[in-house]
Every structure is written in structure tokens, then in C-alpha cells.
Amino acid sequence: MALLDVKEMTQYFGGLCAVSEFSVSLEPGQMVALIGPNGAGKTTVFNLISGFYKPTRGDILFKGESIKGLKPHQVTGRGIARTFQNIRLWFEMTVLDNIRIAQHHALGYGLWDCFLRTPRYMQSERAIEDHAMDVLTRLGLREVAHEYPKNLPYGVQRMVEIARALSIRPALLMLDEPAAGLNSSDVEGLIKLIGDIHKDFGLTVWMIEHQMDVVMTLCSWIKVIDFGATIAEGGPAAIQNSPEVIKAYLGDDTI
Amino acid sequence: MLQSFLQNILNALQWGSFYSLIALGYCLVYGVLLLINFAHGDIFMVGAYIAFFVSMVLLGKYGAMAGLPGWLVLTLAVPLTMILTAVVGVTLERIAYRPLRRKGVNRLYVVITALMCGLILENGNLALLGASRKSFPTLIPVQVYTFFGITVTNIKLMVIGVAFLSFLLLHFIVTRTKIGMAMRAISYDRFAVPLMGIPADTIIVFTFVLGSGFAGLAGLFFAMTYPVIDPYMGALIGWKAFIAAVVGGIGSIPGAFAGGFLLGFVEIMVVAFFPSTFRDLIAFSILLLILSIRPTGLFGVARRTKI
Amino acid sequence: MKRLTVPALLAAIFAVLLWATMTGVLNAYWQSVIMFMGVNVILATSLNIINGNMGEFSCGHAGFMAVGAYVSSLLSVALFAKSAVFGDPLLSPDLAVWLFPLVLLAGSLAASVVGLLVAIPSFKTRGDYLAIITIAASYIVKSTIENIGVIGGARGFMGMTGVMNAMNDTAKLPWILIWVFLGTVFSVCVIRRFIYSTFGKGVDAICQDEIAAEIMSVNTDRVKLVAFMVSCGLAGLAGGLFAHILGYVNPGTFTILKSTEIMVMVYLGGMGSLSGSVLAAILMTLLIEYLRDAFGFINTFLHYISVIPDSYEVTQVWKWVLIPLLLVLLMQFRPEGIMGRRELADVFPGLRKFYKFKG
Numbered sequence: 001m002a003l004l005d006v007k008e009m010t011q012y013f014g015g016l017c018a019v020s021e022f023s024v025s026l027e028p029g030q031m032v033a034l035i036g037p038n039g040a041g042k043t044t045v046f047n048l049i050s051g052f053y054k055p056t057r058g059d060i061l062f063k064g065e066s067i068k069g070l071k072p073h074q075v076t077g078r079g080i081a082r083t084f085q086n087i088r089l090w091f092e093m094t095v096l097d098n099i100r101i102a103q104h105h106a107l108g109y110g111l112w113d114c115f116l117r118t119p120r121y122m123q124s125e126r127a128i129e130d131h132a133m134d135v136l137t138r139l140g141l142r143e144v145a146h147e148y149p150k151n152l153p154y155g156v157q158r159m160v161e162i163a164r165a166l167s168i169r170p171a172l173l174m175l176d177e178p179a180a181g182l183n184s185s186d187v188e189g190l191i192k193l194i195g196d197i198h199k200d201f202g203l204t205v206w207m208i209e210h211q212m213d214v215v216m217t218l219c220s221w222i223k224v225i226d227f228g229a230t231i232a233e234g235g236p237a238a239i240q241n242s243p244e245v246i247k248a249y250l251g252d253d254t255i
Numbered sequence: 256m257l258q259s260f261l262q263n264i265l266n267a268l269q270w271g272s273f274y275s276l277i278a279l280g281y282c283l284v285y286g287v288l289l290l291i292n293f294a295h296g297d298i299f300m301v302g303a304y305i306a307f308f309v310s311m312v313l314l315g316k317y318g319a320m321a322g323l324p325g326w327l328v329l330t331l332a333v334p335l336t337m338i339l340t341a342v343v344g345v346t347l348e349r350i351a352y353r354p355l356r357r358k359g360v361n362r363l364y365v366v367i368t369a370l371m372c373g374l375i376l377e378n379g380n381l382a383l384l385g386a387s388r389k390s391f392p393t394l395i396p397v398q399v400y401t402f403f404g405i406t407v408t409n410i411k412l413m414v415i416g417v418a419f420l421s422f423l424l425l426h427f428i429v430t431r432t433k434i435g436m437a438m439r440a441i442s443y444d445r446f447a448v449p450l451m452g453i454p455a456d457t458i459i460v461f462t463f464v465l466g467s468g469f470a471g472l473a474g475l476f477f478a479m480t481y482p483v484i485d486p487y488m489g490a491l492i493g494w495k496a497f498i499a500a501v502v503g504g505i506g507s508i509p510g511a512f513a514g515g516f517l518l519g520f521v522e523i524m525v526v527a528f529f530p531s532t533f534r535d536l537i538a539f540s541i542l543l544l545i546l547s548i549r550p551t552g553l554f555g556v557a558r559r560t561k562i
Numbered sequence: 563m564k565r566l567t568v569p570a571l572l573a574a575i576f577a578v579l580l581w582a583t584m585t586g587v588l589n590a591y592w593q594s595v596i597m598f599m600g601v602n603v604i605l606a607t608s609l610n611i612i613n614g615n616m617g618e619f620s621c622g623h624a625g626f627m628a629v630g631a632y633v634s635s636l637l638s639v640a641l642f643a644k645s646a647v648f649g650d651p652l653l654s655p656d657l658a659v660w661l662f663p664l665v666l667l668a669g670s671l672a673a674s675v676v677g678l679l680v681a682i683p684s685f686k687t688r689g690d691y692l693a694i695i696t697i698a699a700s701y702i703v704k705s706t707i708e709n710i711g712v713i714g715g716a717r718g719f720m721g722m723t724g725v726m727n728a729m730n731d732t733a734k735l736p737w738i739l740i741w742v743f744l745g746t747v748f749s750v751c752v753i754r755r756f757i758y759s760t761f762g763k764g765v766d767a768i769c770q771d772e773i774a775a776e777i778m779s780v781n782t783d784r785v786k787l788v789a790f791m792v793s794c795g796l797a798g799l800a801g802g803l804f805a806h807i808l809g810y811v812n813p814g815t816f817t818i819l820k821s822t823e824i825m826v827m828v829y830l831g832g833m834g835s836l837s838g839s840v841l842a843a844i845l846m847t848l849l850i851e852y853l854r855d856a857f858g859f860i861n862t863f864l865h866y867i868s869v870i871p872d873s874y875e876v877t878q879v880w881k882w883v884l885i886p887l888l889l890v891l892l893m894q895f896r897p898e899g900i901m902g903r904r905e906l907a908d909v910f911p912g913l914r915k916f917y918k919f920k921g
Contacts, residue, residue, distance in 0.1 A: 374883075543698050
């Protein structure tokens with residue numbers, strides 16, 4: 001059974017059709033890419049799936065259940081985590097706290113436990129902290145656990161954001177332009193990191209990316225959209241040679 | 256029955272005019288700076304006091320000059336009050352808001368500053384002039400006209416007329432003139448506007464001149480209609496005018512104007528059927544309800560967050 | 563040792579206060595100053611959850627205080643004292659000592675329910691609009707109280723002195739001081755536990771990036787609801803204590819000026835700093851008390867050097883010019899307040915030796 005099954009998802013903003021009849025089916029363990037020119041509606045697709053917008057039409061099935069209309073935090077609780085195009089960490093609190101807060105879905109206690117510091121509360125807090133440190137260690141971020149993200153270099157901030165998404169223990173990780181703003185040596189590190197994460201955590205990874213070396217190295221399947229509509233899909237080689245894709249990126253050469 | 260209904264409508268038009276005039280000021284400043292100028296209600300109060308002193312001086316009550324006839328005093332008091340109140344508003348902008356804007360601090364700090372400036376104006380006035388109420392001099396004799404059992408005074412007609420004219424003027428300035436276009440541009444992107452060669456600070460000062468000037472005008476006419484003024488008169492009516500602006504969809508000039516009249520109608524109708532102490536309760540409850548259901552107000556448009 | 567330092571210190575302060583009050587070392591005036599300090603600490607720390615940690619701008623805290631004040635006063639008078647409104651007490655006045663905390667609790671629960679008036683709109687509304695809603699809510703509360711004639715309307719409600727006397731009959735102790743002290747310690751402790759938990763840190767996450775919080779599994783609606791209800795509930799507790807210190811309540815006390823006073827404390831202390839709020843509340847209480855005396859002195863002095871006309875008296879009204887002015891200046895020159903977002907233990911790391919610091 002497909003992990004994520006998006007069926008003819010369509011979204012209008014006023015009269016503008018941002019995403020039109022978008023369908024995709026992701027098998028567990030796949031690594032796929034969503035590419036397209038600027039303004040094609042890629043981030044909107046991610047926003048629709050993560051529950052930030054509710055699609056006008058169509059349905060989204062995750063592990064066989066519809067997640068359409070769920071609130072973002074519920075979607076995340078089901079096992080879909082994502083990162084953002086522009087880094088959205090909580091810059092005024094430590095890296096460790098950033099990870100801890102992302103465990104709200106796994107909070108095993110309520111307000112009263114928190115007032116009374118019940119065993120349940122203590123246990124849950126300890127588990128959360130151990131898990132957070134564990135994720136940070138696995139990504140080699142242990143040293144920065146008590147730093148504030150605002151003081152970290154851009155590349156490390158990106159890593160922290162990925163760590164935060166991973167700490168949710170997702171089945172599906174959606175990366176929105178993970179390589180944006182990174183220099184070429186950082187990009188190489190990123191390619192290795194994503195490959196490792198994919199293997200170690202046994203995830204399905206879906207990314208939006210403009211840098212073709214990232215996409216072509218990592219992804220087995222690529223979907224191309226433009227003006228909200230799918231224009232091509234297939235393996236890396238097929239996409240590279242697709243006349244539709246070349247036209248979308250470079251324009252029509254008949255002019 | 257019909258008569259009392261029509262009479263109430265007329266009263267509501269007058270009452271709503273004040274709300275509209277003040278709401279327009281809120282709306283202008285918010286539209287340009289996205290700042291709720293919480294001190295605006297108190298600028299209205301200061302306007303009423305300025306009108307009081309201007310009229311007293313012109314009428315020769317302080318002995319500084321020979322008294323002028325009432326109608327002339329009114330004609331002179333309108334521009335003088337507007338200019339002096341505008342000066343107060345601009346001063347506030349210069350000494351309190353602009354330095355904060357320059358520093359690029361959190362918007363919250365500007366809002367707090369605005370609220371505090373309002374309190375300073377209110378209590379400073381109380382401290383300087385005392386809590387005793389002042390009665391506003393009669394500038395033009397009140398004439399009562401009766402049509403089909405409905406009574407109208409000349410002041411009432413004047414107030415309603417002034418409100419409509421002000422609305423048309425402001426609407427014209429904002430939508431049809433170059434400076435209005437610059438005002439709208441600032442509200443879209445305050446940082447890009449100076450790069451396009453538009454002097455943003457000048458435009459902002461102009462906005463405060465307009466907003467405060469019309470608050471002063473409202474203060475003058477309010478004092479003429481209800482000829483008792485006190486330092487706290489601006490607080491409650493300011494809040495309620497703000498409600499009106501929000502209900503109409505803050506940032507939209509027709510919205511503020513319509514919201515003012517709507518609130519006027521609601522309040523007059525509440526008083527017609529309930530004890531008058533319920534008026535504020537119901538006005539504020541309506542605000543709460545509207546904001547909970549439609550956070551952008553009746554005419555407002557939500558800005559989409561981009562992620 | 564770490565675990566015991568703070569409780570031991572508090573117990574010592576409590577013992578000294580009790581001793582000083584009973585032996586009369588602390589006169590009635592200073593007793594009341596200390597009690598208002600406690601009430602202000604509760605108010606400032608509870609408002610800090612909203613205005614500091616959540617970064618919202620609530621300016622109607624006094625309204626929730628009013629709810630707590632009225633509900634607990636009405637209850638305590640109805641239960642334990644003879645009054646014109648309720649007649650004979652429903653319970654034996656001997657029980658007052660034991661049930662008083664429950665009365666206060668009822669007041670705070672009522673306040674946190676009224677807090678829903680603000681909490682529910684906060685799901686959709688932020689910033690300036692929410693500020694308006696808080697003001698509207700506090701006006702609604704005040705206006706409602708003024709319209710209920712049975713409990714005194716705009717004239718206010720009294721009779722709480724009877725309750726205090728009933729407690730004194732049971733055991734001769736400065737009861738209200740004890741309750742204020744316990745209430746303050748309770749509030750600060752509850753708030754500390756809340757905001758340092760992973761759950762409570764969600765409030766800071768909402769402040770810094772609400773969209774990220776929602777997408778990173780924080781149920782923002784629930785966190786906001788809880789934060790508002792805790793904050794309003796504690797304001798209600800402060801109101802209950804306040805009413806019993808004075809022995810009467812009056813809706814005119816709970817105006818926007820009262821809310822402003824609390825806001826000044828929060829911003830003076832530093833947004834989001836719990837220890838900052840506590841410090842600022844203590845400082846502000848002393849400052850306000852000092853101003854009370856100072857105005858008489860300033861007035862005499864200014865008349866003596868003939869700066870102001872003889873007919874003009876510098877009075878208490880100036881307090882309400884000075885306090886907002888203080889906040890305006892604070893916003894201009896040090897908007898982060900005394901402590902910024904830091905806590906005492908960040909400023910003086912040596913303190914970490916004495917208490918467990920987790921955050």
C-alpha cells in the first residue's frame with residue numbers, strides 16, 4: 001500500500017488555480033523530488049499536505065486514511081514532518097529546546113501533571129530530552145545543543161531544522177529546498193546527510209529542490225509541475241531529456 | 256411609533272457622525288503605518304479642549320482681545336482647532352513613534368507607547384486643568400426645526416454634514432491624489448517606498464496631520480453638541496470609535512465611515528429599548544462577537560501569510 | 563541541598579514576616595505594602611505569560627482580576643459573614659480558616675472561565691486586534707458588574723472584613739498576610755513549572771514563530787487556551803486576595819489604569835522573564851508607595867521655590883502621568899526591561915549552585 005496517496009488535489013486562491021489535479025503516490029522508502037520553475041506551486045503542494053491549507057478538491061490519504069482537513073499539528077502527529085524554504089527555527093531558544101518543543105505530539109501528560117510534577121510528567125520529560133539528545137547526536141549536532149540558533153552558521157541552522165523534523169519520528173519527511181542558500185561544499189555534505197538519514201531512519205523522503213545535482217543524485221523518481229499542473233514525471237534520466245521540462249525551464253525555442 | 260423611529264435614526268446619524276470622524280483618523284494611521292494609534296481618542300479630547308480655549312479667546316472671555324460674534328468665531332475655530340490638534344498629533348509622532356520606527360523595534364513597543372501617550376495626555380490634562388468639567392460656550396444659537404413631528408437642530412444637521420464632507424474629502428485624498436497613492440504604497444511595503452524616492456516620513460507626518468486634524472474637528476463639534484468637556488471624554492468614545500473602525504475593517508476608509516454609523520445606530524437603538532447603562536456593555540459585546548467571527552471586520556481583507 | 567535552598571529561604575521569610583507582624587515590629591502600613599507587593603507579584607507574573615512569553619498584548623488583566631475579586635468576595639461573605647445582601651452566613655464562621663483557600667480557588671476558576679472570552683478569539687486573531695479584544699473583555703466585565711444592582715453596582719461591595727474577623731476569632735494570626743504569602747508562592751511556583759515544561763515552552767514557540775509551532779506538532783489552540791486560562795485564573799486569585807486585603811471592592815478599581823500598572827511591571831521586568839516580573843513588581847509597589855509620599859513633598863517644595871502658582875497643587879494625579887511616562891521612556895531606551903528575556907540565574911550564574919535551574 002502506498003504511504004502517501006494524493007488524489008487529484010486542487011487548490012484555488014480566489015480565482016487563481018495554484019495547484020491543479022495534483023496526484024502522486026509514494027511508496028514507503030522511496031526518495032522522490034518535486035521540481036518546477038519558481039511560482040509553479042511546489043510549496044503550496046507541501047502546504048496542502050501539511051494541513052496549512054485545506055484543498056478545494058481532491059483527497060490526501062496517508063497510510064490509507066484521509067488526512068484532508070486535519071490541522072497541521074494533527075498531520076504532523078500522524079507522521080509527516082517537514083522543513084521550510086526559509087528557515088523557521090525558534091531562534092530565541094536553545095537548539096535542544098527547539099527539538100523538545102517538536103515533541104508536543106508525544107507529550108504524555110496534561111497541565112495538572114505539569115503543575116504537580118507527577119511521575120508521569122517527570123518520565124515524559126526525561127524521555128523527550130533523551131530522544132532529543134539522541135537525534136542531535138546522530139546528526140552530529142550534540143555540541144550545539146545548548147546554543148541559540150541565531151548564533152549558528154546558516155548551514156548548521158539548516159541541519160538543526162532537519163534534526164527538528166526528524167525528531168518527530170516521521171514516516172514521511174518533506175524537505176522544502178534543503179539546499180537553498182548553501183555553498184557547493186555544504187551541498188555535498190547535505191547530499192550525504194540526506195542519503196544517510198534516508199537509510200538510517202528508514203524514511204520516505206520527498207523534497208522540493210532547485211539544485212539538480214541534489215535531485216539527480218538522490219531521487220529515484222521526479223515529478224515536475226508548472227502553473228500548478230503536472231507536466232512530467234519519471235526517473236532522473238527521463239526528466240533530463242523531457243522536452244516538456246526543458247520548455248518549462250528554458251522557454252519555447254520556436255520564438 | 257414611526258415618528259420616534261425616524262427621530263432615533265436622526266439621533267443615530269448624529270451620534271454616528273462623531274464615531275465616524277474619529278474612526279477615520281484611526282483608519283488613516285492604521286492604513287499607512289499598521290499602527291493602532293491608541294492615543295487617538297485622547298487627541299480627540301485634546302481637540303475639544305483646544306476648541307474650548309480657541310473659542311474662549313476669540314469670544315473675548317479672557318480679555319485678550321475684543322469679542323467676535325459667534326458665527327465668526329465658529330468659522331475661525333474650525334481651521335484653528337484642526338491645525339492646533341494636528342500639531343499635537345504630529346508632535347506625538349515625532350517624539351514618540353518616529354524614534355521607535357527608526358530603531359526598527361518590535362511593533363508591540365510602538366503600540367504600548369501609543370497607549371501610554373494616550374494616558375499621559377489624559378492624566379496630564381487632568382493634572383494641569385483639574386477634574387472640574389468645563390462648559391463650552393454657545394457659538395451659534397440653537398435653532399430647532401420640526402418636520403412631521405421630528406425635531407432637528409441646526410447643529411445636528413451641521414454635524415452630519417461635516418461628517419459626510421470629511422469622508423468624501425479623505426476618500427478623495429486617499430484614492431485620487433498622488434500623496435494618497437504614496438500613503439497606500441507605504442502600507443504595502445514601508446521599506447521599499449523610500450527606495451522609490453518617496454519621502455516616507457513626510458507622508459507619515461501628513462497622515463498624522465489628517466487624522467489628528469479631523470479628530471480635532473470632531474472634538475469641536477462634539478463640544479458644541481454636548482457642551483461639557485472633561486479629560487476622560489476621549490477615552491471611552493475613542494475606544495468605541497476604534498471598535499467602529501475595526502468593525503468596518505480597519506484600513507478601509509469607507510469601512511470606518513460605515514462602521515461609525517453602524518455603531519451609532521446600535522447604541523441609539525440599545526438605549527431606546529434598554530437602560531442606558533447597558534450601552535457600553537452591548538457595544539463591546541458586539542465588537543467581541545464580530546472580531547471572533549470575522550477577524551478582519553466587515554470590509555477588511557485578510558493578508559495571506561506566506562510560508 | 564539544591565532542592566531545599568528555596569523552600570528554606572521562603573520558610574525563613576515567612577517566619578520573619580509572621581514574627582514581625584505579631585510583635586508589631588511591622589506596622590499596619592508596611593503590612594499592607596507587603597501584601598500589595600504579593601498581589602502585584604501574582605499579577606505581573608501571570609500577565610507575563612501572555613505579554614511576555616506569548617508576545618501578545620493583553621491590556622485587560624484588571625478585568626479578570628475583578629472577576630476573581632467579586633466571585634471570591636461574594637462567596638466568602640455569603641458563606642462566613644453576616645451581611646446586608648446575603649443575610650446570615652450559610653456556614654459556620656469557624657470554617658472560614660479552612661475553606662478560605664477554596665473560596666479563592668473558586669474566584670480564580672471563575673476568572674479563568676471568563677478568560678475564555680479572550681482565549682477563544684485568540685485562536686484566529688493576533689496582535690493589535692487581540693489587544694482590543696482584551697480591552698473589550700475587561701470593559702464587559704466592569705460594565706456587567708456595574709449593572710448588577712444586587713451586589714452594589716458601581717458603588718461596590720463590602721463585608722469581607724467580617725470574614726477576616728471570623729478567621730481571627732478562630733486563631734489570632736495575621737490571616738490575610740498568610741494567605742497573600744502562600745498565594746504568591748503558589749502562583750510563582752505554578753507559573754515556573756508551567757513555562758519550563760515542554761508543554762509550556764509551546765507558548766514561547768508561538769511567540770517566536772506560530773506557523774512553525776503549528777506545523778511542528780504544537781497544538782497552538784490548546785496551548786493558547788491553557789496559557790490564557792492559567793494567566794486569567796491567577797489574576798483572579800490576585801483579585802480575590804486584593805479584595806480581602808481592602809475589605810471592599812469597587813468596579814472603579816479595575817480600569818485600564820490598573821491594567822496599565824500591571825503592564826508596566828511586566829515590561830519593566832523584561833518580557834518573558836519570570837524573575838524579572840517578580841523584581842519589577844516589588845520595585846513598582848515600592849515606587850508607587852514612595853510617590854504617594856513624594857507628591858506632598860514635591861508640592862511643598864515647588865511652592866517654596868515659587869515655581870508654580872499658589873493656586874496649583876501637585877497631587878496624586880501626576881502619578882498617572884509619571885507611570886505611563888516611565889513606560890514610554892522604557893520603550894525608547896531599554897525596551898527589553900531590567901532582565902530582558904533572561905532569568906536571575908542567567909545574570910548571576912553563581913545562583914545555580916543554590917537551586918535547581920532547568921530551562
